[in-house]
Amino acid sequence: MEKLSLLTTERSNPKTLRLDEMSIADILKTMNEEDQTVAIAVRQVIPQIEKTVEKVVEAFRNGGRLLYVGAGTSGRIGVMDAVECPPTFGTSPDLVKAVLAGGEGAMYEAVEGAEDDEALGAKDLADLHINGQDVIIGIAASGRTPYVKGALVYANSCGATTVSLSNNENSLISNFADIPIEVITGPEILTGSTRLRAATSHKMVLNMISTTAMVKTGKVYQNLMVDVNASNFKLRERAKKMVCTITEMDEDKAESVLQQTSYNVKQAIVMILAEVDQAQASALIEAADGFVGKAVKLASTE
Structure with missing residues (x-):
């Protein structure tokens, strides 16, 4: 098992060693300054994001799906992106789908142990009958979540295109992905709290992937969402x-x-x-x- 202390996302941020002594204004300014580095980190992996979009477009044209797989905050970010696709682009709820460790209830309350269950990751994908037409994106800030690893290993055995999205160099899950995306966001201002910059990077990347894929499959005219489901x-x-x-x-x-x-x-x-x-x-x-x-x-x- 990897030593978590060696991961960049688990290291202490030298800029916030006295976080508990800072004024409210200084904490907020520091968070804002650190957040501004996220977009720059994402820019470094645009070539890998481009490859992913190409695979997603191909999947959509051939009857395949885009599935996000994750645990905790990473999984919830996947849910947020997936559930917005039907109203925004008029797609079926099955076209872009999120698979969250612990099931739907984990969206609102932590399901202890689910993220450490590698077999569960494989089972949850097996239940969705994935195949070679699908694209599976495993999301884990640490890059070593067993649930995500299990899902990617299973997806590879089914011939699906696999993508990993993490925030550490040489992540474990990168070894099980056709396209590894490693967004190096660095130590969080609150040590180990990857719901901060790491999660922001996940939101950015998933937005880029799903939106661009929808543009390239006719869901947009000019810059307008012409396939919107006008339900309200x-x-x-x-x-x-x-x-x-x-x-x-x-x-x-x-x-x-x-x-x-x-x-x-x-x-x-x-x-x-x-x-x-x-x-x-x-x-x-x-x-x-x-x-x-x-x-x-x-x-x-x-």
Whole structure:
């Protein structure tokens, strides 16, 4: 078993040796200064993130899924990213999914021992019937969590693409990943509390992966989330604003078209720009693999 004291994330931060004696303002300023280093650390691993996105895009195009696997804070960050994909991009809840050590209850309360159970990590993935089309991202700030290791080992045996996301150099889980991502965020201001900078880096990286993959699979037009699931007033208003912005149509007319499509923003945009009915718009979008701009261009060639 690795000595935790040797991990960068477990070391003491020399800038905060007197943290308990600092004023509130000084603590906050120090936290803010340390947080500013996270984006720089993430920038160093963009090539590995790019490779991951390429694999995720390939998976989505071939019927595969993106699964985040983690324990504690790392797992909860995965849950946060996964649950936002359906409302933001209109995806199935199964397309991007988080697997948390200890199950759903661990989102709100620690499940003791779950993260140390390597076999449980394998079992939880086996229960989801993963295959060679899927991408599995194992997340562990320490880079040595047994639950995550077990999941990655099992995923490799199934032929899935495996990615590790950690915050220490030469992490254990990097040895079990096709694409290792090591974001070196350094010692936390509160020694060992990786819910701070390490967790912030995880949130950044997962946001980058899921958002970019959605852009490259037609879920975005220009910089707008045109596959949004307009399930409440705020999102319906956002849908209307998108249609108005893209088509330069007034709000009343835009809303009328949206109502015809049950607030399917893509269909509404194509109907207006290509001057076609809903059925034709739907067919054009399908032929364009979901890309709105491509769908409009296809209409002009027919």
